[in-house]
Amino acid sequence: MRTLLVLGAGTAGTMIANKLRRRLDDHEWQIVVIDQDDQHRYQPGYLFIPFGSYSRDDVVRARHDCLVDGVELVVGEVDRVDVKADRVRLQDGRELGYDYLVIASGTTPRPDQTPGMLGPEWRRSIFDFYTLEGAEALAEALSEFDHGRLVVHITEMPIKCPVAPLEFIFLAESWLREKGLRDRVELVFVTPMDGAFTQPIASAQLGSMLDERKIHVESDFMVERVDDVQKMLVSYDERQVPFDLLVTVPLNMGADFVARSGLGDELNYVPVDKHTLLSVEHDTIFAVGDANDIPASKAGSVAHFAVEIFVDNFLEQIAGRPMTGSFDGHANCFVESGDKKALLIDFNYDTEPLPGKYPLPYVGPMSLLKETRANHLGKLAFRYVYWNVLLPGRPVPLPAHMSMAGKQSPKEA
Amino acid sequence: MPTTTIDGHTIGVNAEGFMTDPSEWSEPLAESLAAQIGIELTDEHWKAIGFLRDDFAKQGETPTLRRISVMGGIPTKSLFQLFPQKPAKKLAYIAGLPKPHGCV
Numbered sequence: 085m086r087t088l089l090v091l092g093a094g095t096a097g098t099m100i101a102n103k104l105r106r107r108l109d110d111h112e113w114q115i116v117v118i119d120q121d122d123q124h125r126y127q128p129g130y131l132f133i134p135f136g137s138y139s140r141d142d143v144v145r146a147r148h149d150c151l152v153d154g155v156e157l158v159v160g161e162v163d164r165v166d167v168k169a170d171r172v173r174l175q176d177g178r179e180l181g182y183d184y185l186v187i188a189s190g191t192t193p194r195p196d197q198t199p200g201m202l203g204p205e206w207r208r209s210i211f212d213f214y215t216l217e218g219a220e221a222l223a224e225a226l227s228e229f230d231h232g233r234l235v236v237h238i239t240e241m242p243i244k245c246p247v248a249p250l251e252f253i254f255l256a257e258s259w260l261r262e263k264g265l266r267d268r269v270e271l272v273f274v275t276p277m278d279g280a281f282t283q284p285i286a287s288a289q290l291g292s293m294l295d296e297r298k299i300h301v302e303s304d305f306m307v308e309r310v311d312d313v314q315k316m317l318v319s320y321d322e323r324q325v326p327f328d329l330l331v332t333v334p335l336n337m338g339a340d341f342v343a344r345s346g347l348g349d350e351l352n353y354v355p356v357d358k359h360t361l362l363s364v365e366h367d368t369i370f371a372v373g374d375a376n377d378i379p380a381s382k383a384g385s386v387a388h389f390a391v392e393i394f395v396d397n398f399l400e401q402i403a404g405r406p407m408t409g410s411f412d413g414h415a416n417c418f419v420e421s422g423d424k425k426a427l428l429i430d431f432n433y434d435t436e437p438l439p440g441k442y443p444l445p446y447v448g449p450m451s452l453l454k455e456t457r458a459n460h461l462g463k464l465a466f467r468y469v470y471w472n473v474l475l476p477g478r479p480v481p482l483p484a485h486m487s488m489a490g491k492q493s494p495k496e497a
Numbered sequence: 498m499p500t501t502t503i504d505g506h507t508i509g510v511n512a513e514g515f516m517t518d519p520s521e522w523s524e525p526l527a528e529s530l531a532a533q534i535g536i537e538l539t540d541e542h543w544k545a546i547g548f549l550r551d552d553f554a555k556q557g558e559t560p561t562l563r564r565i566s567v568m569g570g571i572p573t574k575s576l577f578q579l580f581p582q583k584p585a586k587k588l589a590y591i592a593g594l595p596k597p598h599g600c601v
Contacts, residue, residue, distance in 0.1 A: 240563065241561075278583070304582065304583055306562065306573065308574065320574050320577040321577045321581065350563055350564045379558070379598055
């Protein structure tokens with residue numbers, strides 16, 4: 085009997101276990117998934133919690149219910165991977181051996197990494213919305229917020245779901261308008277990037293949407309510390325941004341066990357080949373989803389498309405054949421823009437988000453890089469798709485590789 | 498790809514002025530590139546440039562500020578003093594490397 089051990093039962097780990105269970109012989113392979121708890125969280129839903137449109141029940145299910153029969157879930161915290169012995173040790177002393185290991189332990193916000201962030205103002209005037217607890221605390225704070233400076237802040241790239249901070253500020257702007265409070269609130273978007281987003285055409289489009297909404301952008305801002313007495317962000321080049329309510333995206337880091345095992349880079353991400361997701365150092369270890377260092381968005385969408393390629397590659401690898409699939413960094417994300425509208429962006433390693441139609445060229449029904457109601461409905465419908473189609477590993481009728489069909493290149497646009 | 502000539506060095510550059518071929522880089526050229534953006538290179542600057550060149554040769558990517566501070570041992574605060582306002586971009590420009598990709 086051979087063992088595939090998967091560390092992490094989030095989007096990537098769950099999809100991998102479910103898809104491979106159907107492809108690997110029960111008598112030859114056991115699949116074991118380790119996670120620190122038994123709560124699978126639909127993280128894209130966190131965005132809606134501060135505004136009261138989703139609650140905890142909409143975004144949490146038991147992890148074991150998301151895994152198909154024949155996959156074993158072990159609840160425990162990983163202490164380290166012993167790559168020489170092909171074993172994983174848990175903090176409670178249990179040890180599990182593997183023939184192949186998939187690291188899918190994601191990335192985590194780390195407010196402890198910025199001085200002053202996790203002090204007495206944490207969850208009083210400083211909030212995050214990338215954790216369920218943070219999003220819930222923020223919902224409470226927003227319900228009492230009626231004037232002042234609301235600052236949305238990104239600590240450092242890369243972060244999970246790089247469009248979410250923009251979505252948050254668009255939704256906040258629209259929500260304040262609905263409540264008749266927009267004139268009493270100053271909105272500021274603080275980013276270490278030189279514009280609204282990482283890619284030029286989308287950045288220009290999203291930047292002008294910030295302008296239209298009178299949201300001030302403070303760019304190239306690398307935060308050094310939070311002054312929790314004077315309530316302001318202070319950058320390395322000594323700029324100051326005061327706030328009444330700070331919604332920050334703390335530094336994102338991979339799991340600490342990755343560092344303890346000697347498998348990580350400077351942010352605990354596992355260096356892998358960006359087309360096969362195989363560790364650059366160990367040919368029995370893959371890292372899939374946010375846990376690896378590929379130059380793509382850290383997002384469930386990337387995990388989904390990457391898993392589609394990974395599964396066939398994995399079967400080739402264990403059969404001793406060369407891996408023939410090549411992941412192209414494909415991602416697509418809905419970007420909520422307020423007033424029940426959203427944009428959709430679709431891109432990969434080499435092609436930035438462009439205008440056009442998706443998934444059917446010229447037909448849609450989704451429009452790329454354009455605010456529409458259909459895109460917003462698509463975003464809401466995605467929660468159903470996530471629980472019922474994506475996680476169980478059922479086929480999603482979208483090609484894993486990005487297509488240029490239906491997209492306008494910059495010259496035509 | 499367009500080319501440009503700086504102090505007698507003819508180099509390939511992209512639309513933003515970043516060099517397109519790291520092998521065309523030399524130390525005298527770095528002095529000229531730095532002068533273009535108003536920086537006079539000291540030993541501290543060279544330490545950062547040296548780390549960037551070595552790390553790029555090994556990894557094939559321009560390192561981020563965090564990587565320079567964690568792996569290269571140069572605090573982010575110093576990088577902002579040495580290469581004011583946009584240290585990651587200015588460093589890459591002087592070291593003849595691609596702009597660090599925006600970590601999508």
